[in-house]
Amino acid sequence: MTKPTAANRRTQLLDAAAGCFSRDGFEAASMRAIADEASMRTASIYYHFESKDDLLVAVHEEALRRISEATGAALHAHDDPWERLENACAAHLETLLTGGNYFTAVMAQVPSRVEGREMIFKMRDDYESIFSELVADLELPPDTDKDTLRLMLLGAMNWTFTWWHRDRDPKPRTLAMRFVSNLRTSLDLS
Amino acid sequence: MTKPTAANRRTQLLDAAAGCFSRDGFEAASMRAIADEASMRTASIYYHFESKDDLLVAVHEEALRRISEATGAALHAHDDPWERLENACAAHLETLLTGGNYFTAVMAQVPSRVEGREMIFKMRDDYESIFSELVADLELPPDTDKDTLRLMLLGAMNWTFTWWHRDRDPKPRTLAMRFVSNLRTSLDLS
DNA sequence: GTCTATATGCTGATAGAC
DNA sequence: GTCTATCAGCATATAGAC
Numbered sequence: 278m279t280k281p282t283a284a285n286r287r288t289q290l291l292d293a294a295a296g297c298f299s300r301d302g303f304e305a306a307s308m309r310a311i312a313d314e315a316s317m318r319t320a321s322i323y324y325h326f327e328s329k330d331d332l333l334v335a336v337h338e339e340a341l342r343r344i345s346e347a348t349g350a351a352l353h354a355h356d357d358p359w360e361r362l363e364n365a366c367a368a369h370l371e372t373l374l375t376g377g378n379y380f381t382a383v384m385a386q387v388p389s390r391v392e393g394r395e396m397i398f399k400m401r402d403d404y405e406s407i408f409s410e411l412v413a414d415l416e417l418p419p420d421t422d423k424d425t426l427r428l429m430l431l432g433a434m435n436w437t438f439t440w441w442h443r444d445r446d447p448k449p450r451t452l453a454m455r456f457v458s459n460l461r462t463s464l465d466l467s
Numbered sequence: 468m469t470k471p472t473a474a475n476r477r478t479q480l481l482d483a484a485a486g487c488f489s490r491d492g493f494e495a496a497s498m499r500a501i502a503d504e505a506s507m508r509t510a511s512i513y514y515h516f517e518s519k520d521d522l523l524v525a526v527h528e529e530a531l532r533r534i535s536e537a538t539g540a541a542l543h544a545h546d547d548p549w550e551r552l553e554n555a556c557a558a559h560l561e562t563l564l565t566g567g568n569y570f571t572a573v574m575a576q577v578p579s580r581v582e583g584r585e586m587i588f589k590m591r592d593d594y595e596s597i598f599s600e601l602v603a604d605l606e607l608p609p610d611t612d613k614d615t616l617r618l619m620l621l622g623a624m625n626w627t628f629t630w631w632h633r634d635r636d637p638k639p640r641t642l643a644m645r646f647v648s649n650l651r652t653s654l655d656l657s
Numbered sequence: 658g659t660c661t662a663t664a665t666g667c668t669g670a671t672a673g674a675c
Numbered sequence: 676g677t678c679t680a681t682c683a684g685c686a687t688a689t690a691g692a693c
Contacts, residue, residue, distance in 0.1 A: 283676075302578045304494030308669060320671080321677050329669065359655060386575045386629075388492045416656040425637070425645045426654070428630060429623040436622030439576075447615070455615045463653040464616070465549060466606040473658075498687060510689080511659050519687070 287325045290315045291339060292378070294332045299381035303333055303388060333382075334393040340379040341400045347372045348407055358414040359461060365411055366453035370434050374441055374449045384438045405431060430456060477515045480505045481529060482568070484522045489571035493523055493578060523572075524583040530569040531590045537562045538597055548604040549651060555601055556643035560624050564631055564639045574628045595621060620646060 293314035297306035308329055312319045326332045351364035373380050387394055405427075412427045433456050437449075446452070483504035487496035498519060502509045516522045541554035563570050577584055595617075602617045623646050627639075636642070 286676085300579065302494060302576065304492060305578055305580065307667080309667085318678060319669085320679080323670070324676055357657075359657070386492065388495055389490065390495065415654070417654055418652070418656060421649070421654060422637075422645055425642065426649060428627070429646055429649060432624070432626030433619040433622040435629075436626050437618070439625075440618060447612075452615065455612055456619055459611070459616060459619060459650055461653065461655040462608070463651065464605070464607055464611060465651040466608060467547075467549070476658085497685075499685085508660060509687085510661080513688070514658055 283325070286315075286317075290317070290322060290325055291332075291335055295336050295339075295378040295382045298333065298336060298385070299378040302385060303329075303382075303391075328392070330392040333387075333391060334396060336379060336382050337397045337400060340376075340383040341404050343376065343379065344369065344372045345404050345407070348404075352407065352411075358411070358416070359457070362411045362415070363454060363457045365407065366430065366434060366457055367450040370437065370449040370453045373434065373438060375443075381438070384435065426460070430460070473515070476505075476507075480507070480512060480515055481522075481525055485526050485529075485568040485572045488523065488526060488575070489568040492575060493572075493581075518582070520582040523577075523581060524586060526569060526572050527587045527590060530566075530573040531594050533566060533569065534559065534562045535594050535597070538594075542597065542601075548601070548606070549647070552601045552605070553644060553647045555597065556620065556624060556647055557640040560627065560639040560643045563624070563628060565633075571628070574625065616650070620650070 290311070293311045294306075296314055297311045300306075301310070308319050308322055311332070312322055315322075322332075326335065347368045348365050351368040352361060354364055355361045373384070387397055391397075408427050408431060409423075412423050412430075415423075417423070417426070434453070437452065440446075441449075441452075447455070480501070483501045484496075486504055487501050490496075491500070498509050498512055501522070502512055505512075512522075516525065538555050538558045541558045542551060544554055545551045563574070577587055581587075598617050598621060599613075602613050602620075607613070607616070624643070627642065630636075631639075631642075637645070
């Protein structure tokens with residue numbers, strides 16, 4: 278039995294916001310709907326959060342905290358740089374695709390007028406720097422552009438949320454392995 | 468000197484809609500703003516389009532018509548399957564990144580309540596089938612999953628619109644070549 | 658075809674009681 | 676901390692004159 282505290286009411290509200298943003302999109306989600314889903318009145322939200330924009334930033338913070346933790350854990354699990362990359366990709370993709378509302382909410386485009394937009398982009402960049410390090414440790418052909426490689430891999434992974442369905446498509450880990458394998462080996466037999 | 472006709476007023480309206488959707492996002496863009504940008508009154512829009520949703524579908528139609536034309540033209544330009552793929556990717560990426568408002572508008576998530584959502588997804592699928600054919604023609608190692616390969620490539624390309632800036636990053640064609648090259652050759656030197 | 662005028666409803670946010 | 680009540684504004688869409 279948990280006592281209701283300011284902290285867990287805030288969490289409850291954040292969950293509700295993630296759910297609404299993820300289902301309806303940020304603009305179409307209303308403060309009323311978020312309040313409903315958290316069993317509160319609209320006005321009560323403003324005790325915990327300054328504004329709707331503030332709520333979006335907080336959802337991003339939580340999502341990036343979670344995925345940083347998951348991907349970061351894979352970082353020191355192996356010696357071989359390619360294996361480290363594989364594992365980080367698997368963690369990234371698993372979190373993204375099966376991590377629930379927070380990630381669906383975060384993968385949408387951030388509307389241009391949102392206060393705190395810059396902070397959101399900064400948090401993303403910070404997280405993605407994990408992949409810069411992973412790619413930097415690879416031994417690559419001298420003409421390979423490492424930025425392009427990192428962005429290619431992140432793009433392939435991040436785009437999956439537009440098409441991936443749990444019941445139809447390969448498991449996130451399988452997908453991650455295939456992505457890395459396609460890069461690592463030569464696909465040209467001709 | 469062009470006479471104002473229903474057809475070119477419609478085009479003007481479509482351009483305005485693409486601009487507003489691309490700048491503000493679909494939900495945040497208002498019919499007033501679209502009308503303003505087309506130098507009309509709000510009510511006049513409804514002579515040409517049934518609803519705001521209808522406008523979004525029309526913008527998608529036009530965008531997909533344009534990119535299909537560009538990418539399709541690259542399809543028969545070469546004999547070698549890898550060269551054909553390279554060229555189709557270059558065309559896809561060039562159109563996406565330098566094709567203006569229509570593509571910025573189309574790359575955003577389609578809100579779940581939009582009437583005509585299914586039609587939009589069908590148009591996308593139809594377009595992307597070009598890449599299924601291109602990948603089908605490649606000679607690949609027997610354990611390569613062709614769906615994963617296609618989706619990986621399309622993901623890498625489509626995600627570029629979240630980070631690419633004209634003044635900072637490589638030209639679309641260069642990027643496309645690097646993407647394909649990363650797949651075609653082996654990156655693992657160890 | 659485009660206009661003016663307006664219906665109807667929902668929006669984010671605030672004031673102030675409890 | 677949460678509530679009731681409400682503000683002021685903007686949304687999409689329609690009616691009907693011209």
